[in-house]
Amino acid sequence: MNNKITGAEIVLKSLAEQGVEVVFGYPGGAVLPIYDTLFKQNSIKHVLVRQEGGAIHAAEGYARSTGKTGVVLVTSGPGATNVVTGLTDAMMDSVPIVCITGQVPQHLIGSDAFQECDTTGITRPCTKHNYLVKDVNKLSSVFHEAFTIAQNGRPGPVLIDIPKDVQFASGTYEEKNKIIIPSHRLFEPSPDFEKNKIEEAVELISKAKKPIFYIGGGCINSGPKASKLVREFINTVGSPVTMTLMGLGVVGSSDKNSLGMLGMHGMYEANMAMHECDVMINIGARFDDRVTGRLDAFSPNSKKIHIDIDESNINKTINVDVPIIGDVKQVVEKMIALWKEKKFKIDDKTLKLWWDKINEWKKVDCLNYNNEGNQIKPQYAVQRLYELTKNTKTFITTEVGQHQMWAAQFYKFEEPNRWLTSGGLGTMGYGFPAAIGAQVGHPDALVVDIAGDASILMNIQEMSTAVQYRLPVKIFILNNEYMGMVRQWQELLHGGRYSESYTDSLPDFVKLAESYKAVGLRAKTTDELDDVITQMIETKNTVIADIWVTKEENCFPMIQSGSAHNEMMLSKDQKQDKKSAEKGKILV
Amino acid sequence: MNKSVYASPDQVSETKRHILTVLVDNEPGVLARVIGMFSGRGYNIDSLNVAEVSNDENISRITIVTHGTSEVVSQIEKQLLRIIPVHSVTNLDQEGSSVEAEVALVYIYISDTNKKKVYQLCDLYRARKIENENNTTIFEIAGASERVNRFIKEINEITKVEIVRSGPVAISSIQKNEEE
Numbered sequence: 001m002n003n004k005i006t007g008a009e010i011v012l013k014s015l016a017e018q019g020v021e022v023v024f025g026y027p028g029g030a031v032l033p034i035y036d037t038l039f040k041q042n043s044i045k046h047v048l049v050r051q052e053g054g055a056i057h058a059a060e061g062y063a064r065s066t067g068k069t070g071v072v073l074v075t076s077g078p079g080a081t082n083v084v085t086g087l088t089d090a091m092m093d094s095v096p097i098v099c100i101t102g103q104v105p106q107h108l109i110g111s112d113a114f115q116e117c118d119t120t121g122i123t124r125p126c127t128k129h130n131y132l133v134k135d136v137n138k139l140s141s142v143f144h145e146a147f148t149i150a151q152n153g154r155p156g157p158v159l160i161d162i163p164k165d166v167q168f169a170s171g172t173y174e175e176k177n178k179i180i181i182p183s184h185r186l187f188e189p190s191p192d193f194e195k196n197k198i199e200e201a202v203e204l205i206s207k208a209k210k211p212i213f214y215i216g217g218g219c220i221n222s223g224p225k226a227s228k229l230v231r232e233f234i235n236t237v238g239s240p241v242t243m244t245l246m247g248l249g250v251v252g253s254s255d256k257n258s259l260g261m262l263g264m265h266g267m268y269e270a271n272m273a274m275h276e277c278d279v280m281i282n283i284g285a286r287f288d289d290r291v292t293g294r295l296d297a298f299s300p301n302s303k304k305i306h307i308d309i310d311e312s313n314i315n316k317t318i319n320v321d322v323p324i325i326g327d328v329k330q331v332v333e334k335m336i337a338l339w340k341e342k343k344f345k346i347d348d349k350t351l352k353l354w355w356d357k358i359n360e361w362k363k364v365d366c367l368n369y370n371n372e373g374n375q376i377k378p379q380y381a382v383q384r385l386y387e388l389t390k391n392t393k394t395f396i397t398t399e400v401g402q403h404q405m406w407a408a409q410f411y412k413f414e415e416p417n418r419w420l421t422s423g424g425l426g427t428m429g430y431g432f433p434a435a436i437g438a439q440v441g442h443p444d445a446l447v448v449d450i451a452g453d454a455s456i457l458m459n460i461q462e463m464s465t466a467v468q469y470r471l472p473v474k475i476f477i478l479n480n481e482y483m484g485m486v487r488q489w490q491e492l493l494h495g496g497r498y499s500e501s502y503t504d505s506l507p508d509f510v511k512l513a514e515s516y517k518a519v520g521l522r523a524k525t526t527d528e529l530d531d532v533i534t535q536m537i538e539t540k541n542t543v544i545a546d547i548w549v550t551k552e553e554n555c556f557p558m559i560q561s562g563s564a565h566n567e568m569m570l571s572k573d574q575k576q577d578k579k580s581a582e583k584g585k586i587l588v
Numbered sequence: 589m590n591k592s593v594y595a596s597p598d599q600v601s602e603t604k605r606h607i608l609t610v611l612v613d614n615e616p617g618v619l620a621r622v623i624g625m626f627s628g629r630g631y632n633i634d635s636l637n638v639a640e641v642s643n644d645e646n647i648s649r650i651t652i653v654t655h656g657t658s659e660v661v662s663q664i665e666k667q668l669l670r671i672i673p674v675h676s677v678t679n680l681d682q683e684g685s686s687v688e689a690e691v692a693l694v695y696i697y698i699s700d701t702n703k704k705k706v707y708q709l710c711d712l713y714r715a716r717k718i719e720n721e722n723n724t725t726i727f728e729i730a731g732a733s734e735r736v737n738r739f740i741k742e743i744n745e746i747t748k749v750e751i752v753r754s755g756p757v758a759i760s761s762i763q764k765n766e767e768e
Contacts, residue, residue, distance in 0.1 A: 124621060125628050129672040132616065149672060182613075184675045312666035315659065 004170040007136045007162065008033040011100065014143035016043050017176050020071050022062065022440055023047070024055040028075025029115060030102030033167035035073075047440060047469060050461035052079050054433040056086025057459070060095045061434030064420050065395055066441040067223060069150050072099040077115030080161075081122065085427060087157045088126040092424025093246060094221055096155035098146050099127075105165040106134060119161045128156030134163070136171030144179045153187025154310040155221055187309065194324045198334050201281070201305045201322045206344035208279035210354045211239040214262070214291075217246025217423065218284020218309060220416045222328035227416045229332040230283060231255070236339060238351050240358055242270035244285050245408055246423045253412035259358065263291040264559050265405040268366035268568055269358055271557075274299050275565040276357070282306045284328050287318040288424070297564035307331050366557045366570055367409055374525045378403065378478045378549040381529060382410040382450065385476060388533045394446045395420065395438045399431040399455030402484035402555045407450040429458025432475060436462060439471040446474070446537060453479040454503055463516040466542040474536050475544045477509060480551045488554045492572075493585045509546035518542035561587035601657045605634070607680040607688060607758045608665065610650040613673035614640055621671050622650055631664050632656065635690075635755025647675065651757045680758050688758035692736045693718075694727045694743065695750040702747045709746065713739045732756070 059070025262270040422430035510520030523532040562584035680686035
């Protein structure tokens, strides 16, 4: 029995065997044994954040930019409750995370001990699975299962709660390949899964007159190969394609088939094409309410194919005709093979008619904005940022709000995994820590957090983290002194009563950067903008670029809540009829 | 209350009672995962029953009675399957014929005036006397929920009672099993 090691050592050994290179965390009483073991080894790097909420968003940014699992280590009680937002965010956006929390020793559990909380109880609905490990001998098998579950099927966050006495106790370590995970605990598509459905789907596509591909984040989660296959299939079919906020980059922005993003602030042509299509091919998207708008008017005349790895997404909000449960790359690979084997082709004339219609919609030029004067328009700022960074390997993260939508509209993504944004949960404060995580995963890349002045303050403490680890993250603030999206809704739906959406007493962001020993830059007018962006890119240090933009700019086009895809607002002057606006008001 | 514009198009299917049996790993927190999914997503639980059913494999069977349209119940089944320790979900109504039973313990206050009626009724329903003291008797009645309902309704008309019910458990019937 001399090969026994402590629970804390088992934790580190499990992480090492799982190939973990970096852990984002914050120490505290209930995880001290693990931190002690961490101190004695060199293979795993630890990034010390300034608040646990930052740790989990950093792990998300790391995971989504690298395709690996993000690992978080925090203490019990407040450490655990502070990661709840990030766990929910990762759950909604299907990000593989393993979160380790300390817990008070077992004999104190249930006694309202100092820094005790029911971590597994609190995080049950916001994790894919969670564990309270009471037996040190089960620790390694729990870790190996946790990593598998986090990555398997539809990825998601898994939490492991470890009482302090278990960290001290000694037990045996079991290797990854010795662990057998029962099949019901995993997603295992059968080898010839859904073959009939795939045939049905491919045949349906071949007969389409007005097809459209509707691509979501599932294509990114399926790995880079999935994006390649999806592009290949779309090219072979010759169909237009639109992407969700989470799916941007699966098909390149410059691809001739791409109509850009769809949904609430999506492209006019993309939403119109969704409304008018006769065959919709949903790959890895989930008919989110930001995409569908009013459900009973959603793409009323189309046959719908839905490829999803999570069966619960099928017929959840929209009934589909051909559901296919499976991993995107496997399904699309089979679809391509079948398409070629049967020599399917939509005839050029039919497709041309459809493209002619789409090209008419494109002429609306829905992203057009008035760019007069020397005040910087937020859209222009993002456009310039894109132009000046497009030849560099760039990762863009965002916070949540108007700036996020402008980034999605005006920054052009050519590759998957380069765009990190909080889609499902809409977490303000996500972007900066996520950028830190992305920079840790890609030390040589340019990582820019396109932020708003309100969002950035939600996790501004992570400046200290970025500077400590010499992470040259760039924060590009579109500063309008408002919570812009809240203000926009108040303008459009609440009679212009800007209740609590103006931020008084904002910090001087340049001085703020300097106080963290980072670099602060500011652009007040259009003629300063390019210089500031160039300087920001060239600075080998953490930078805050404070871009003063016009204050009351609205984000268009917009489908107001409760409206259909063909009822887009292109500008403020184009008011919605009052009845649907009133209905939309009760929605989010 | 106005219907939300995000609500699904008008459903044609009617709301029905469904019995779901869920086989789960018998591990801590598994019941909380199952019922938390119901409350978190706004589904109904009419009754709930949990017990370990196999000694060797550590598997529990959860029987849930719920009601909803077929769309809602199908969503419930899929959401249950996402829970990691869940082995399988069976909708016994969809399986066709199933047998269900529940147990009720009825604490009955008996006096000389109602004694005869009570015993007659219990006899009729084959309710079993399990304890008897002074003016009170505890009866046990088992069977389909409807039968228990009728018994309770009738006994209530005779005398004051206190009731505890297990809620139904169910299994697919032999006929169904033999067809397979």
